[in-house]
Amino acid sequence: MYVCVCMAVTERQIHEAARAGATTLKDLRRELGVSSECGQCAAQARKCLAAATEAGGQRPNSAPAAPQCRIFMALT
Ligand code: FES
DSSP states (O other): OEEETTTTEEHHHHHHHHHTTOOSHHHHHHHHOTTSSSOTTHHHHHHHHHHHHHTTTOOOSSSOOOGGGOOOOOOO
């Protein structure tokens, strides 16, 4: 699911970035472009990163996406 619509960044990509060592929103911005356009995804991206970090960067295959990683839709 998309977390950052502007840059088409998915929850999976954030988990992969966490696994590769991303620990802050700044890391996600530098690596993936998260929150580099409208910025509306920042809070969700932080929550998703925190969930990814708690999970060790792994998203369990058998469990649904963590609620804090739900798709973000920019409504303008
Ligand atoms: S939704 Fe991420 S920068 Fe706009």
